[in-house]
Amino acid sequence: MKVLDVQRVSRSFGPVHALRDVSLAFRAGEVHALMGENGAGKSTLIKALAGVDRPDAGSLMLDGAPVPWGSPSAVQAAGLRFIHQELHPVRGLSVAENMYLDHSYPTRLGLVNWRTLNEKARAALVRLNLGHIDPRAPMSDLGAGDQMLVRIAATLIHDAGEEAPWLYVMDEPTAALTGEESEHLFSVVDELVKRGAGVLYVSHRMPEVLRLSARVSVLRDGEHISTRPLAETDQARIIHDMTGRDLGGLFPSREKPLDPKAAPVLSVRALRAGPLREASFDLAPGEVLGIGGLSGSGRGALLRAILGDLTREGGEVQLDRKNLARHPADVWSQGIAYVPRERASEGLMLGRSITENIALPHLSRFARGGYFLDPRRQTGAADEKGQRVRLKRASLHQPCAELSGGNQQKVLFARALAGKPRVLLLDEPTRGVDIGARFDLYRIIRSLSEEGIAVLLASSDLLELIGLSDRIAIMQEGRLTGIIDADGLTEGSLLAQFYETVDEDQAA
C-alpha cells in the first residue's frame, strides 16, 4: 500500500505563516478530505505538493523515499495527478486530443494515427464508465462536468515505462458543476478508489465530504488541527475544527424591529427585462427581502433588471418615489449598490489593488473638482469600508488576486458601501465563501439592515434566505409569484413554495 507522507511542512509569505509544521499522510485506496476556511493553508499545501511552490521546511516521502520539492515532473513521476477547479480545456480540439495534451500522440510514419488515438482515449473513458463521452467530439460540446471527467480519464493514459498514477488531488472539483455532473464525478471517484487509487479531496461542501471521504483532515490558520476517520467525526465537529468556534447562531437576529409604517424605499411595478417576465414588490427601509426560486427562475435577472444591466422592457422602478435611471452607472450614483454573483469575472479587477477595486464606481466622488483623482481620499474610504467589513489584508495596495474568496467578497461589499447606498442588491453573496467569512458577511448584512439600508438578497442557499430575510419573494419561470413571511419557515416548506403553482390573483 502506497503512502505519501507530508512531514513538518512550513511555508511563510512575509509575516504570514501559510503553513506551520503540518504533517499529513495520504494513503492509496481511500478518499482523504482536506478542509479548512479560505486562507487556512489548503492551497499552499496543494501548490507545494504539485511542485509549483517550494515550502521553507519539511519533506515529502513516498513510501519512505524522498520526493524533491519544487519539481512538477518528480511529483508526476511519483504518481500524483492534480485535478484543478480551473479546467483549462482546449475547446477547439477533440476530447481525445485533450486527453493526449501531455503525451505524445500515437503516430504512424510521423503522422498522427487518429484511429489509435481515438481508440486509446475511448478505452480510458470506458474504464471509468464514461462510455457516453465520444472521444472524437470537440471539447467545446461537453459541459464543465464532462470536461472534468475527461481530464480525470486522461490520467489513465500513460506512456510506456511511466508509473501509473495512484493519488489524485482534487481541488474544489465540484465548484463549477451541476448536481448531476457532481454525481457523475462522485461515481468516478468511487471507481478510482475501487481500483486502488487514493484521492485527496479538497472541498468546502460538507455533504460531499461526508459522503465520499474515509478520513477528514482540517487545517486552520496554517496549522494542522485534526485528522479523523469519518466514523469518528461529524459536521458540527468539522465546523468546530475549521473555525475554532461553534456556529450555533450563524444568522444574527434582528435587534430592532422594522417600522411597519415606513414608506417603501424601492417600489417595483410590473418590471420586465430579458428573462425576467414580471415582478412587483415594495421594499421598506432596512428590510431584507430574500429572492428565492429554483435555478433559472430569474433570481439574478431581477437584480440585474433593477440595476439596469438588463435593459428594462416594461414596468417601472422607483427609488424614494422617483423613477430610477436605466443605466448601471446612473443607478449606482442614485444610491443602489450591486454585488455580482461572479466575483472574478463580473466583480473584481483581480490584478488591481484593494483600494482601486473599492473606489472604482465612486471615482468621481473621490476626485477633486470631480476630475482630479485624490489618492488619499480613496485610500481613506477604502480603509474605513475595509474595516467595516472586517477585511483581512496585508495592505490596501495588495492586489485582490492575493485575497481568499471570502475576503474578495468583502472587497465587493466594501465597494458597495463606499457609495453610501440606500439599497443593496446581493446576488449569491456567500457562494464559494468559507464558513468563517460567511459568518462575517451575515453579520455585515444584518448590521447594514439595522442601519436602514434595504437589502435584496438573491440566493440559492435556503438556510441563508430563511435566516436573514424578513420576507422572501418566490420566483418561478421569470415571474415573481408571491412574497411570504420568512418567520417560521423551514428549508422544506420554502422549497415546497418554489414548486407550487400560484394563482394569478394570489400573486399580486
Add this chain to the structure above:
Amino acid sequence: MTGMIRRFGGLLGMVAVIAFFAINLPETFLTARNLLNISQQISMLAVVAVTMTVVMVMGDFDLSVGAMASLAGVVAAMLFLQGWSIPAALAVAIGVGLVGGLFNGVMVSLVGILPFVATLATLTVFSGLAFMISDGRTIFGRDIPEAFGEFARGGPVIGSIDERVLVLPNLTLVAIVVAFLVWVVLEQTSYGRRLYAIGGNREAARLAGLPVVWLRLSAFAFTGIGAAMAGLMYASRVASANPTQGDGLMLTAIAAVFLGMTITRDGQPRVLATLAGVVILGVLDNGLTQMRVDSYVREVLVGAIILLAVGLSALSRHGFSLRRR
C-alpha cells in the same frame, strides 16, 4: 441550425459571388482559361495566407509578411545581378525568410513582445532593408535571368481549347504543394495539433508540459519562409523586383484567414478554410476587374464584404449585443 447557417453561409456566399460573375460575365468568367488565370493570380496570396494560418492557429499573427516578400524578391534579384545561379539565389532568399521568421519568433516568444508590436517593428525593418539593398530601384529586364521569369509563365499542359494550349501554371502548382504540406503539418502531426492546443488555451498547453515557447518561436519560421516564397513567385511573375511589390499581401492574407475562420465549425483557422478565403478574395478581384470596376471602388467593396462575412459570423454566434458592454 444556426450552426449550419453559420458554417455554410460563407460557402453559400462564395457560390453566390461566383454565380453573380458567371451571369454578368457569361463570355469570359467561367472559362477554364480564366479559372486557371485566377489560380495563378491568387497563388502568392495562397502561400502567404496558408503559412499565416500556422501562426494564427496559435492566436498570433505576423504583420511582416508583406515586407518580407518584398525583401526576398529584392535579395534574389540583387544576387542575380551579382551573377549568382538561380537555385543559389533562391536558396539565399528563402534563407532570409527563415531567419526573419525565426527572428519574429524570438521577439514574440522568447522576449515576449506582443505579436502586433514585434512584427510591426520587423515589418519596418524588413521594408527598410529591401530599400537599402536595392537602393530603392526596381530591378528588371536583362538583370533578371530569363529562366526565372519563364518559370511563372510556364507549367504542364493539361489540354487545349480553340487550338490554344491550356497550361496549369507552375505558380499554382507551387501554391498547391505548399498548402498541402502546411495542411499535413497542422492537421496530421503532433506538432500542428500542439499549435492548435496553444491557440485554444495557452495556459492548458503550458500546464500540460508542452514546450510552448519553442513551439511559438518555431511556428513563425513558416510565415517567414512562406512570405519569402511568395515574394519570389511575385518576382518571377513580373520578372522584376522592387522593394514594395509584396507589401499588399499582408492585409489580404490576414483577411483571407479571417474569412476562412467564418466557415469553420468552431471559428478556428484551418488551412482548407483559409484557401476558401483566398479563393473568395481572388474571385472577387478578378470578377470586379473584368467588370471594369475602378480599383479604388474594388478595395471598398472587398473591405465591405470582409466586414459583412466576419460580422454575420459573429452575429450568428453571439446574437446582437444590445447590452452596453
